[in-house]
Amino acid sequence: AQSVAQPEDQVNVAEGNPLTVKCTYSVSGNPYLFWYVQYPNRGLQFLLKYITGDNLVKGSYGFEAEFNKSQTSFHLKKPSALVSDSALYFCAVRDAYNTDKLIFGTGTRLQVFP
Amino acid sequence: GAGVSQTPSNKVTEKGKYVELRCDPISGHTALYWYRQSLGQGPEFLIYFQGTGAADDSGLPNDRFFAVRPEGSVSTLKIQRTERGDSAVYLCASSSPGQGNQPQHFGDGTRLSIL
Numbered sequence: 001a002q003s004v005a006q007p008e009d010q011v012n013v014a015e016g017n018p019l020t021v022k023c024t025y026s027v028s029g030n031p032y033l034f035w036y037v038q039y040p041n042r043g044l045q046f047l048l049k050y051i052t053g054d055n056l057v058k059g060s061y062g063f064e065a066e067f068n069k070s071q072t073s074f075h076l077k078k079p080s081a082l083v084s085d086s087a088l089y090f091c092a093v094r095d096a097y098n099t100d101k102l103i104f105g106t107g108t109r110l111q112v113f114p
Numbered sequence: 115g116a117g118v119s120q121t122p123s124n125k126v127t128e129k130g131k132y133v134e135l136r137c138d139p140i141s142g143h144t145a146l147y148w149y150r151q152s153l154g155q156g157p158e159f160l161i162y163f164q165g166t167g168a169a170d171d172s173g174l175p176n177d178r179f180f181a182v183r184p185e186g187s188v189s190t191l192k193i194q195r196t197e198r199g200d201s202a203v204y205l206c207a208s209s210s211p212g213q214g215n216q217p218q219h220f221g222d223g224t225r226l227s228i229l
Binding site: 107 | 118120145147149154155156157158159162170173205207209215217218219220221222223225
């Protein structure tokens with residue numbers, strides 16, 4: 001079965017410092033991986049995806065993610081965090097066998113301190 | 115409005131009542147998904163439409179839940195005989211055709227509270 005794990009419930013980082021939000025996956029076949037961000041009382045906003053190609057994927061708002069096949073990881077990164085990046089982040093994998101539905105991790109709350 | 119629109123944004127009702135939640139997807143998006151998000155959890159899949167038909171309803175928790183998309187655009191999620199455990203945020207997403215590599219775009223959700 002396809003699954004993703006986000007091992008950290010919360011990540012704290014000072015503004016201006018680099019940030020990493022971790023995600024590992026388990027899939028059969030080639031993984032289609034996504035990162036979404038959720039602000040309070042809002043839906044999920046798409047940040048970036050990995051389908052194939054370069055292992056470093058660039059997305060919205062300066063975020064990027066590194067796909068590592070040997071470690072089955074897809075960590076979200078940003079070189080310099082902003083206070084406005086504080087939100088809930090979800091990693092997701094496409095279920096390749098069942099109609100493209102997304103399987104989400106439990107989420108990581110990012111808190112950026114000024 | 116170019117995004118996915120969900121109404122109502124909030125719904126409070128009593129146990130045992132019937133509720134309908136509406137989703138208006140992005141124009142031209144043929145795929146439509148419903149997810150349910152409980153507090154502190156990631157969204158969980160409920161049902162997927164490709165056009166008018168439900169291609170996968172394996173996530174619906176029981177037969178009290180039903181969804182339709184009669185004209186291939188707007189979808190309605192229907193819950194009969196609501197229970198307190200149905201309280202959650204119900205999210206709708208749509209995507210353009212693309213063999214699963216197109217991102218799903220989410221609405222802001224309907225927060226359902228069953229008293």
